[in-house]
Amino acid sequence: MTYATVMVSLALDQPNDARLQVAGELAERFEAAVVGVAAAQFPPPLYFTDGAEAQRLIDQGGASIKRRLAELEAKFRTATRNRGGHVEWRSTMDFPARFVVAQARCADIIVSGGQSPAFSDAFALASPKDLVMQAGRPVLVVPDKDNWLDLRSVLVAWKDAPEARRALADALPMLRKARDVVVVEIPERDGRSAAMTRVTDVTAWLARHGITATARVSELARNQSAAEQLGNVAGDVGAGLIVAGAYGHSRFSELVLGGVTEYLVTQSARCVLLSH
CATH class of the missing domain: 3.40.50.620 (HUPs)
Structure with missing residues (x-):
């Protein structure tokens, strides 16, 4: 692809x-x-x-x-x-x-x-x-302040949903050109072990496509939203690009996005590839 x-x-x-x-x-x-x-x-x-x-x-x-x-x-x-x-x-x-x-x-x-x-x-x-x-x-x-696509470090924001799977497949051409790829999940309900199993499956799938990636689970910190935690992880790994599924729906004439999707669309720190 x-x-x-x-x-x-x-x-x-x-x-x-x-x-x-x-x-x-x-x-x-x-x-x-x-x-x-x-x-x-x-x-x-x-x-x-x-x-x-x-x-x-x-x-x-x-x-x-x-x-x-x-x-x-x-x-x-x-x-x-x-x-x-x-x-x-x-x-x-x-x-x-x-x-x-x-x-x-x-x-x-x-x-x-x-x-x-x-x-x-x-x-x-x-x-x-x-x-x-x-x-x-x-x-x-x-973001309006960016003038190049930094693929030295790419963060994949994983959620076990069709949108994230689609985003990962859509991002394959970029991921093949990246130097470092990190797949992270921020579990909201089930435990760290289940989340690590999921992100490990994702990194194994990427490996079969010739992409070396690191699996990571980041616990949701107290008094922080998942969007804020994702921003922290992106900063930790120096991500120039975030890959994520986009979640939302239309309510009458209003477009309602999920909290993380809203954050990713409006943040101005780095490029974001989104698929729905």
Whole structure:
């Protein structure tokens, strides 16, 4: 398995340099095609106006979005020049998350921006939360301050669930290029022995794929959440990348993520590969 096509989701109102850098780096490492995607939708006027004035505002807003999408395309093409193989750009006037999720059919992995606002604008931003839960592809969340994908140490956050198994399989190409891999479980109910059996099974599976990994069980410290404990372990091993399953569901129109998933999507210390 490899990544043959890397997709990078760009945003009109957020920094894009870090995700462009990492997407280009991935394309080089795996000799992959790179596809840039961006979309935005002009929100309707919030105040009363007559039909002609409303249409004028909509036309002006649409023209502004098209101009900014063209600027993003130019930035994307400059950043990906001489990196990887085939380069392609896709953009439109649409809700960003809906457009990126639809285009994800052509990609092996999606590179998204890092920490998103607590209340993100669905007209202008494809939130990494939405992409992780809806795209059906692994999403690499890149903090805005990062400018490279550090694979010297990778932490696999294990939970004995389908999402974690999928994330581990999706991460195999990166894990093969990593120097150190640690598989950790933070048991919440059953004991340390059962958790060690599980992570040992995982490291044995990785070994059969040519990846040497260390099994580790970290007890949940008193007065700490599992997310905080995972952050501590990541710091201990110097992880440049965390691999994890993404857990959550939709409740009416609200996307509700689990505590660890919410932490991983919003933290800004390191890159995170998530699969759902």
